Amino acid sequence: MKKILTLTLALAASMVAFAQTPASTNVPTKEYPCVDAEGRATFQIAAPTATDVQVDICNKKYPLTKDEKGVWTGTTDPLVVGFHYYALLVDGVRVNDPNSETFYGCSQQTSGIEIPEKPEVAAYYTFNPAVPHGQVRECQYWSEIEKAVRTCYVYTPAEYEKGKKKYPVLYLQHGMGEDERGWHEQGHMANILDNSIAAGKSVPMIVVMDYGNCGYGFGAKKGETMQNFGASFYPLLLNEIIPYIEKTFRVKADRENRAMAGLSWGGHQTFDVALTNLDKFAWMGTFSGAIFNMPGTDFKTLYDGAFADAAKFNKQVHYLFMGMGSEENFGADRFVKSLHEIGIDATYYESPGTAHEWLTWRRCLNEFIPHIFKK
Amino acid sequence: MKKILTLTLALAASMVAFAQTPASTNVPTKEYPCVDAEGRATFQIAAPTATDVQVDICNKKYPLTKDEKGVWTGTTDPLVVGFHYYALLVDGVRVNDPNSETFYGCSQQTSGIEIPEKPEVAAYYTFNPAVPHGQVRECQYWSEIEKAVRTCYVYTPAEYEKGKKKYPVLYLQHGMGEDERGWHEQGHMANILDNSIAAGKSVPMIVVMDYGNCGYGFGAKKGETMQNFGASFYPLLLNEIIPYIEKTFRVKADRENRAMAGLSWGGHQTFDVALTNLDKFAWMGTFSGAIFNMPGTDFKTLYDGAFADAAKFNKQVHYLFMGMGSEENFGADRFVKSLHEIGIDATYYESPGTAHEWLTWRRCLNEFIPHIFKK
Numbered sequence: 001m002k003k004i005l006t007l008t009l010a011l012a013a014s015m016v017a018f019a020q021t022p023a024s025t026n027v028p029t030k031e032y033p034c035v036d037a038e039g040r041a042t043f044q045i046a047a048p049t050a051t052d053v054q055v056d057i058c059n060k061k062y063p064l065t066k067d068e069k070g071v072w073t074g075t076t077d078p079l080v081v082g083f084h085y086y087a088l089l090v091d092g093v094r095v096n097d098p099n100s101e102t103f104y105g106c107s108q109q110t111s112g113i114e115i116p117e118k119p120e121v122a123a124y125y126t127f128n129p130a131v132p133h134g135q136v137r138e139c140q141y142w143s144e145i146e147k148a149v150r151t152c153y154v155y156t157p158a159e160y161e162k163g164k165k166k167y168p169v170l171y172l173q174h175g176m177g178e179d180e181r182g183w184h185e186q187g188h189m190a191n192i193l194d195n196s197i198a199a200g201k202s203v204p205m206i207v208v209m210d211y212g213n214c215g216y217g218f219g220a221k222k223g224e225t226m227q228n229f230g231a232s233f234y235p236l237l238l239n240e241i242i243p244y245i246e247k248t249f250r251v252k253a254d255r256e257n258r259a260m261a262g263l264s265w266g267g268h269q270t271f272d273v274a275l276t277n278l279d280k281f282a283w284m285g286t287f288s289g290a291i292f293n294m295p296g297t298d299f300k301t302l303y304d305g306a307f308a309d310a311a312k313f314n315k316q317v318h319y320l321f322m323g324m325g326s327e328e329n330f331g332a333d334r335f336v337k338s339l340h341e342i343g344i345d346a347t348y349y350e351s352p353g354t355a356h357e358w359l360t361w362r363r364c365l366n367e368f369i370p371h372i373f374k375k
Numbered sequence: 376m377k378k379i380l381t382l383t384l385a386l387a388a389s390m391v392a393f394a395q396t397p398a399s400t401n402v403p404t405k406e407y408p409c410v411d412a413e414g415r416a417t418f419q420i421a422a423p424t425a426t427d428v429q430v431d432i433c434n435k436k437y438p439l440t441k442d443e444k445g446v447w448t449g450t451t452d453p454l455v456v457g458f459h460y461y462a463l464l465v466d467g468v469r470v471n472d473p474n475s476e477t478f479y480g481c482s483q484q485t486s487g488i489e490i491p492e493k494p495e496v497a498a499y500y501t502f503n504p505a506v507p508h509g510q511v512r513e514c515q516y517w518s519e520i521e522k523a524v525r526t527c528y529v530y531t532p533a534e535y536e537k538g539k540k541k542y543p544v545l546y547l548q549h550g551m552g553e554d555e556r557g558w559h560e561q562g563h564m565a566n567i568l569d570n571s572i573a574a575g576k577s578v579p580m581i582v583v584m585d586y587g588n589c590g591y592g593f594g595a596k597k598g599e600t601m602q603n604f605g606a607s608f609y610p611l612l613l614n615e616i617i618p619y620i621e622k623t624f625r626v627k628a629d630r631e632n633r634a635m636a637g638l639s640w641g642g643h644q645t646f647d648v649a650l651t652n653l654d655k656f657a658w659m660g661t662f663s664g665a666i667f668n669m670p671g672t673d674f675k676t677l678y679d680g681a682f683a684d685a686a687k688f689n690k691q692v693h694y695l696f697m698g699m700g701s702e703e704n705f706g707a708d709r710f711v712k713s714l715h716e717i718g719i720d721a722t723y724y725e726s727p728g729t730a731h732e733w734l735t736w737r738r739c740l741n742e743f744i745p746h747i748f749k750k
Contacts, residue, residue: 027484027591028590028591045468047467048467049466050467091424093465095465095468096477102471107402108402109402133515133516137510137512137513138512149502
């Protein structure tokens, strides 16, 4: 009897340990991919005529094995929590998983999977039925510069809908190979804002997410180099997007009420734009910003000399935030150290255990927003 | 000289005829797929290790051929204008085209391509810089029935933003295998509404697009049959979605200001809900509605006897629209004929040259909206 009980307990324990839940990123009714309590993901695809199927996720490829019906299944090692792009490799061709939602990243629509954190840790980016919710509005507008329709995502806070107040605006940029949908779909920015505002940590604000013209690989457009990659976004932002937002929404339209932040290449763009337009922006943040300072750089000459007069800069810019993950090497720590050495006020934040990925950026946004528009 | 000129003209003519333009549904900077003036689409994918690649579009498969670099290219016959889902078949496995935007259809994220109509014909669903534009808002709300977060797309007309007026509401459903994004992304509903309202054809209205719980194949959920497929949506709409909309937006909350319409299975759902809740809806439309009446059906007994008293029905329901494409056999013509035979007022519309596809439904929406909320 005791032996049977022990066996039963052991079985139950292993079932708990390996209980698999469909990923939150799946399309309706799909059981695969699923994730176990240790963060192992199991993938499945029907491919009777294929000779080799793998899953490519978190910089590693895992083989899938075929059953007698031609259905391939395979399980990864435990994966880091958070959101990861992935692809299936069918006879060497990168394909999306038909069971998964797709996300614009890596310059194409690609599969993505959420490896869940503990609910209490994930609470800040999780929908909470108990707090009021803002809206994410998709706005189409005509660009005279591009002679084309463009799309802008605009988050309005919960109280916006019924009130008459005007709000400050954060311009928030995605990274290379992504577009205006990234912060909403991969980043859960609406939940982060809703929760932070409801907790009284952040002031109600409007967040504008537009396409930074960097949704494809380096130099893919004629004449574009690493130096001017995505720079066609800057006149758009200054001359068309900001005026469009200020015409369309109830917005406080001055530098004290205008912030800019961005992830990865969007961080690069943030410094390019905000530091050379200090009459327009008073708050700024880079999240794993692609800003690499060479050894020996004279910081006082960067960005048209924005950092040359520290006292003046510190009076003008009320919050300068640079964050990154502990597992990446994007130089935000070194950059902030250099700024401190010349007397510039700047805040460094390190996301523990994460690399160049959306969990780093969700955390950065959550750390950044409580400090802006308060003076 | 004349010969050379003739040859030049012939060459120029053939170049015009075969000029290829990247599809409007491509992701940024991608040249393929492209479409020529006759509607032939050319697809391209790099797949050096694959042994067979085809494109599956408009119910036909076309082979692609491999060049020495392992890049496969292939061209279709002239395709019908409008929006078509498609897939590449790589060694027999259905995959998305990395060059294309994806759309939730066929119960998964799938590639889609727009084969353009003449600009003047496509004007009603094309973004027009000269008219005011509404917004499409993505709203997340908590469902007590499902104990889950749900997402609702809400179109607000251009004048909504700055005014104080209340508006009538059209509840607009997608088809089987699609979700709340379909009408906006595949259907271009915002452009259709913007253009129709700006032209004075339709009254400004709010349009609500929610998930009809029919985004997967028949019977995929436990206990679901063809009879009750997607019926879990009905209590959601009546008891949660309508109250949520009326709490959140400036809405006229009575039957005279509430319409429902849907495409394909969404048309089935429209009749199921609206005809059995005539105290809540006064206008309704089905676009290729999946409503099949068997020979010998007694129309007076359908939908809890909604059609039993024609005079009463005609007084209650101010507009009943049933549309479909000329190239499909979805029975809207027969259904309307049967309604007319028992004295029910109903309008039949046939979209010339189109089948069970989004161009049919764009046209149906454009025909439907000028007739609602006018009495």
